[in-house]
Amino acid sequence: MTTIQLSPGEHIVLVLRKHWFIFFTSFLSLFLALVFGFALFSLRDTLYSALDAAFWEPFFHLLFWLYALFLLGAAFVIWIQQYFDLWVVTNHRIVMVEQRRFFDREISEFMLSKVQDVTIDIPHMIATLLGYGNMTIQTAGERSFTVENIPRLDEAKRLILTCVDEERKFSRAVSNPE
């Protein structure tokens, strides 16, 4: 990530992205739109009793290719919106990149030493079956941060808490060198 500058001695421990099922559901609507477009395109022969095929046949092809082109563009925009929405956990801090819309990004971060509580939430049956859910981190600033629909919640929580412990030990060792 070119937008995340690591300080000396800092390394990335964990990158949290959305579960594949969220990607799948996002792309499903586009797939259905493609199927719908293809179904309409396949029906064009029935119109040629009323329309001049010499004109409309290449015209319908043109429309269908343009439609497929814009669906492809939409698919990549969806990929960017989902894939660029992430949390990066380093050994000192957590950086949250929230890609709200195509040109709307918010990047915020907090130090691991500020973490007070980590809560995981598995909201429904599909999430339980596929093993994803939400994680909320409460910080000392009484502000909470939530990452939604991430996989391997228990592992992520354990890793974050381990990093928090190590960061606190490191901070104590730095402030009390005796």
Next chain:
Amino acid sequence: MALLALILYSLVMLGYAALLWAIAYHVYSYTAPGDITRSLFIGFILLSLMLAGGSLYYFLQVPWNALVDIPLRF
């Protein structure tokens, strides 16, 4: 009619080119080299070129000037 169709088609393609530019900006600004998004972007560009080429082919096949002769058979 052909000129109007050409202008409209060019506008549509310009819109898509702007979208491609915006996507390329995101991909190369916010991903590290080796990220899967960069590989996907290459495939995306190739597929886009193929679809744009197909649309251009069919655009050239449409007898635009015949449109004023009312191609409907009602």
